Every structure is written in structure tokens, then in C-alpha cells.
Amino acid sequence: MRVTTTVNGERYDVDDVWEGESLLYMLRERMGLPGSKNACEQGECGSCTVYLDGLPVCACLVAAGQAGGRQVTTVEGLGSAEDLHPVQQAFIAAGAVQCGFCTPGLIVQTHDLLRRDPHPDDAEIREALAGNLCRCTGYEKILDAVRLAAETMSAAPVDDPSGAAS
Numbered sequence: 001m002r003v004t005t006t007v008n009g010e011r012y013d014v015d016d017v018w019e020g021e022s023l024l025y026m027l028r029e030r031m032g033l034p035g036s037k038n039a040c041e042q043g044e045c046g047s048c049t050v051y052l053d054g055l056p057v058c059a060c061l062v063a064a065g066q067a068g069g070r071q072v073t074t075v076e077g078l079g080s081a082e083d084l085h086p087v088q089q090a091f092i093a094a095g096a097v098q099c100g101f102c103t104p105g106l107i108v109q110t111h112d113l114l115r116r117d118p119h120p121d122d123a124e125i126r127e128a129l130a131g132n133l134c135r136c137t138g139y140e141k142i143l144d145a146v147r148l149a150a151e152t153m154s155a156a157p158v159d160d161p162s163g164a165a166s
Helices: 023-030 086-093 101-116 121-130 140-155
Strands: 003-007 010-014 049-052 054-060 071-073
Touching: 010 054, 023 049, 049 101, 054 101, 071 121, 086 101, 086 140, 101 121
Parallel strands: 003 071
Antiparallel strands: 003 010, 049 054, 049 071
8 A cells, every 4th residue: 555644744655555564664664764763562662652643652553554644743853963953952961862762752752741831840741751661861861851951942932843733
């Protein structure tokens, strides 16, 4: 089957998608977007979190065909190598990037949290990130990164590339 979708603002026509193929596989293997990571393949770790029509989803649990005619935003679509999104910058500045496997999903989930609640407290941060697992940082650096991103973003509003209605 052919899947036509918009990913990070660009239209893609992907041929020969098989019925059981995940959105994660299509993004990584067919479209060359390796940001979302393939860890648990069961929606338990959050490493593959992307936006689908402005809502965060685990791409491993979404059939590729379900993305047809829809908007997908991956971690690559939040910023560029030349112009990182403030959440991406905060994760680097706070030292929240260790092995990097969980980082893309955490960044997307943090982005979603901060667009819904620009000033979350620690309990709200922990609740929002509860579906994202990390085995390297001990989470304190991640919490620091979310706090830093919230400060940075509240000082200077940024565009929302997720496709969600504000």
C-alpha cells in the first residue's frame, strides 16, 4: 500500500508499506528519520514519541497506514541542527543527554508539556514524563532540563511546529 503523509512539514509518499508496519519503522527505515528510537516496541518506554496531528503518540504502536493524510512531527521537526528548539538546547545545557536513546521521546514529551503548561511544578513534570524511561541519567538532569526549557520559553515565545492547535 502507499501512505501519503506530512512529516515535519514535508509531504511524503511511501510505497510498499505492509499492513503490520509501524509508523516508527516507516519513519526510521523508509524515510530516513532516525530521531525516534526503537526500544521496547510495546509503548512502554516513550523513546519513539512523536506528534500525530498534534498529539503525542508512541510511534511503535501506530500502524504506518494510520498516518495517511495526517501530520507527523518528530524530534527532528522541532528544530534543526543550526537552530535547536529551546527544549533541545535545554537538554544539552542541563546534561540530560547521556546515551541519547530516551532523549528524543523525552524532548517531544517535554515540548508537549510546556505548550500545555508553560510553568509546571515538579509534580506536573514527573506526571508528564512518567511514560518515558531512562536508564542513564537518574532523572534529575532531565528535570533540570525541563525547568530550564520552561524558563527559556517563557522569556521568549517560540513557534509550535507540532501542528497542534493552540
